[in-house]
Amino acid sequence: MIAYAMNLATLIAINAILAITLNFIMGYAGIFSLAHALFFGVGAYTAAWIAMHVSADFFLTVSGAALLASLLSLALALPALRVREVYFVAASLGLQVLGSTVFAEWKSVTGGIGGVIGIPPAELFGIPLSDPHAFLALALACLTFVIAVTYGLVRSSFGRSLTAIRDSESAAAAYGKNVALIKTLAVVVSSALCAVAGALYAFYLSFINVESFVLDTSILLMAMVIIGGTGTVLGPIIGTVLLLLLPAGLSYLSFLPHTEIGSIQQMIYGLAMVVLMIFRPGGLVGGRSLGERK
């Protein structure tokens, strides 16, 4: 039971990092990316590769994963500078599909559909972290770090610049905001921090394959952000906890036939999403609508 709860807590920490970093670009820069799982995957594969070929040192692997994800995120920044809103969603969808295909086909690095197996445990200062308690502590430390960085940025001048661009891009530029640079930085920061979750995930499972990094994951992450509250600090965390606890909670309801839990879960998700968007379009935490933008 404890092991089960710890497993869930670790997965919640990892997913919360993903949701928070997605919210950073969705909620503050107005960049609705359906390619977030792609950078999660880049982080995970990069960390796995470094751990198996160079060193399993956590700081080294995380730095490598973040660096590569930042560089590749320029591929996301480019369409984000050209097009907005629904048009960008379509562009990011294309990028996600492209990325999933590369993950599935680039067998020498990603192991193709079969994935990468036998990733060694992460090492902190030369000590392998094989104990799940220690790993949970590491995941929570990373989550705290990501919250601190994104919260700090959102509250700073950079956050104001992002929000200004989201509210009125033309006015932001007319007041001296280098819109292209600011948006690119936001995407780079978001993707680099997202890769931290990828590294954690690879070390935690010691096995990764393409299924974790496909469009479904991107959509789930977007759902976590929207349900929790786009553009709020607590929203993505609450959204993550809810969406991960829901399947766990449902499996405890003994009157439900076990074979049908998957579809019941999907139906509850779907229904909850529709009802929530009707009554609280800003999400559970947001409350107020983000409409009336210009």
Place this chain on the structure above:
Amino acid sequence: MSAAVPVLLDIRGVSRRFGGLLAINEVTMALEAGVITTLVGPNGAGKTTLFNLITGYLAPDAGEVLWKGRSLRGMPHWAIARLGIARTFQDLRLFTHMSVEDNVLTVMERSSWLWQPGGRRAERAKRARAAAILEMTGLSDKARVRAIDLAYAERKFLSLARIMATDAELWLLDEPASGLDLPSYERFLELLRSKAREGITVCIIEHNFDIVQRISDRIVFLDQGRLIADGEPKAVLADPHLANLYFGEHAA
């Protein structure tokens, strides 16, 4: 117009076409330091387009704009803003989901990177200046309110507060007073005059005859994209042809 007054912005033979419409047709004019120039003309005369061409939001098809003798050709919108050219919008374009204070703070923050130079001392100075600007525009007690939740006149003043925070030498104001109630309107004119006395160069698009008469040092008349008169208010306003063309229904 004496030769001693330095030309801040020089518009030379600028044209801009939208499809079949020549929105700005070889306009040449200069904005002199410390002068309030009013841009008048019927709807569709090209006044806002001219602002868009000056600020680099649109590129001219022909001609060029010089800022202190330096051509602005090819410069991005934001870079031109940083030279000291600021504008307001007819539809305001406030940062609606930010607080009034943040609207003012963000235009003072020039670095696009993840932090601002200057540390805590610069931060304190910036907040003090924002507070002073909100005081002058009568928005002090609304500092924490989101721009979207302000009343109409307050939004107009926030638009003005934002441009005051820029340090710009040239203000391009697009119908800043339209729709203001009388006390707000008087307060607005007083504020504008005091900023002009401090040496800010102002170019203002205005339809209100009263404002045009009361604040203009110079009037430029645009019609169908062409500059058809440029001079002292008395001379331009006295021209029966122009008065008829534009002020006809207001002046009487």
